[in-house]
Amino acid sequence: MKLIIIGANGTVGSAISNELGSRHDIIRVGKTSGDIQLDISNSAQIHELFARTGKVDGVVVAAGSVHFAALAEMEEEHFHIGLNSKLMGQVNVAQIAQPYLHDGGSITLTSGVVGEMPIRSGASAAMVNAALEGFVRGAAIELPRGLRINVVSPGLLEESVAALASLFRGFEPVSSQRVALAYARSVEGAESGKLYTVR
Template sequence: MKILLIGATGLLGTAVKKELESDHEIIQAARHDADVEVDITKPASIKQMFEKVGKVDAVISATGDAHFGPLEEITPELNEVTIESKLKGQVNLILLGTDYVNDNGSFTLTTGIIMDEPIYQGASSAMANGAVKAFVKSAAAEAPRGIRMNSVSPTVFQESSEDLRAFFPGFEPVPLSKVATVFRKSVEGVQSGQSYEIY
């Protein structure tokens, strides 16, 4: 398969690439230092990416910025960071990319455990994760040409920094290699409208 991997240079994207590259052609997309550059907060940038890459069999999003901070300090402007990237950025990959995905291809977006299990300072991110999950479930029911749509919701990674893991007290971290296999399941499998939760 020809797979467009967005966020390919990040921690998660690197693991997904390692999992899939021996069996598939991976086109890496990121803000910098990738086969194609993209800023998912800008629809024009997403369009340019798809036009440059052309037809693919699968699109994977392993990206999406989110604001973390105490609820009483979150302003509409800070919340907009999450909305523009984690939520709209990923949703727009489907809205703008469906015509570039071959028949029976797939989209896989990324959410996260805090949509189900809250953490301190995670309200903005949880909002986006839950919305992406709901969008994927509904959009999958209307997807044309046999295209499948799923989301992957991991918990904190074993490889995450100690500072990040400190926000998840009592959560059992999972290895990135395990999370990456779930992206393979989404790309190579048959299910659609699923939220694959690795908790």
């Protein structure tokens, strides 16, 4: 299969690329690196991406930013970081990708553990992750031509513990390799509208 992985050089994206790259033709997309550069908050750039790649069999998004801060310190513009990037960036990829997917192709998005298990300073992340999961359930019943859409919700990554431990006390870390298997299940499986949690 020919697959696009957006966020391919991040911790999760690298693990996905390693998992799927041995079996499939991977186009690695990143904000500042990879085969093609893309800011997912810019829908014009998403259109340009698919115009360059042409038809593909699957699209995986492991990218998007959110702002972490105490709720009392959050201003409207801080919420818009997550809404414009992680939420609408992924929604726009899912919408724009459809004509470029072969029949039966897949779209895999990324939410995260904070949507299910809130943490201090994580209200924006919780909002965005829950919205992404709702979007996937709703979109799955309307996609044409046998197209599929799923979302993966990774837990705290082992590779991120050093940087994020103070926010995630008591969380059991998971390996990026384990997380990558959930993306493989979405891309290579047959399900749609599913939330794959990796805890």
